[in-house]
Amino acid sequence: MAAASADRADVPPVTTARLAAEGLGAYYGPTRVVRDVTASFTPGRVTAIVGPSGCGKSTLLRCLNRLHETGRDARTTGRVWLDDVDVYAPDVSAVAVRRQVALVMQRPTPFPTLSIEQNVVAGLQAAHARPTADLRAVTEDALRRAALWSEVSHRLRARPGTLSEGQQQRLCIARALATSPRVLLLDEPTASLDPLSVQKIEELVYGLRDRVTVVMVTHNMQQAARVSDETAFLLHGELVEMAATTTLFTTPGDPRTEAYITGRFG
């Protein structure tokens, strides 16, 4: 533990970033999935994106780290700012963007051929970011931040297939954190999990805010209310409203938001 905190002192100061979408649109072929979204995600806070199924929440999230464009016939319009860099500028590489803006998928996706330990450092090794010597320290730090260390510290060489689904998802969060991203995107990270695992991940996400800007897609409004500081409501690919979570859930400014949160549709 003492060694871990000593290592932590060497980690560069927290660099949460301001992430902002400006006139962002996303297409699959001719179909427009996200329409002209302009939104700013505040550093050091958790922003939830809520909305009915198929409203473009996940696609919006995948545009923020340029993953959307890897899909077939997929394209994006508009800009996304990471502090003062337009991530869609021609001289910015998508791979470099994804190393700073990490994404955790809806279902756990540990690499089945790698051990737990190798999974955690997979992103780091892809980037050749650090010498091998402190991989162990990075592994421990990332697993601690993902609240998984005590459960796996004695079996780091085991395959992730031996973990429960909730543990696998926390492993995926640890893997994303290990690269020290400035923004963490979570795409319905608890959709496939049991209530206890959901609670663990919610606590974990809330605790991450200090060191990374978090944007989380969820279709569960209680979850948004529990873990987020700000909430954005998306409908048919359009950003209807974005406000402090307490404001949005108590005094929504748009009748469509009110209809959705009071359960009249969606």
Place this chain on the structure above:
Amino acid sequence: MAVVVAATAFAVSPLAALGGHLVREGGAALHWSFFTALPAPVGEPGGGMANAVVGTLLLVSIASLMAIPVGVGAGLYAAEHRGRPLALAVRFVSEVLSGVPSIVIGILSWEFVVRPMGHFSALAGAVALAIIMLPLVARATEEMVLLVPSALFETALALGYGHARAVVRVVLRTALPGILTALLVAVARVAGETAPLLFTAFGNHFWSVSLREPVSALPLQIFTYAISPYDDWRALAWAGALVLVGLAVILGIAARVTMRHRHGRRVR
């Protein structure tokens, strides 16, 4: 119930009879010299098929070296770009090619390797075997890669892997046990091929590991000995058959083992 048992017994009995006869006849003629000695002239006792064993290993190795990179590459392409014209073409050609009788593939190799070279050669035999392996490897790779969840590939991209690195390190690596199984099956299949070797590798009663020279192979030697009028040669043909079947069984078991060695629980 009785009908099912009878039908099963009827279906299994030829296999059991063959197996029994093979072990009895082949086992009697199988001595250590089979693996160490060259074929002996007619009338001389002893002799073996060492050159044919080595020849089969040579032919199968060279065929694998040619077929595996091309087949894995084609299968990967077909899986990654499924629906595109070239990917459909790869799949269509693989399907057609795997239905072509092996002797026809032998003719192909004769036309494009033996005729230009002017003589039979191990290379021509290996080319024929490689063409037989190719569709097996390509189809298996395609199917195994398609089984890898696309979320795994996207996760790699999201972690900052480049496209090629994500394909090789994550997708191909995850599909590897299945692909290895298919490779072992493909090797077992071509190790027993006779027809396409008759007029390509041709056979050779002496040592040769040169790609430019004709080379012996177990099925060729078995063929030559089995149709001969000499009892000791026919006994050696049985021994050869036993070795060939043993090889197929070992490869089959190895394939099962690699299949079972999949990693933990499957990622859904």
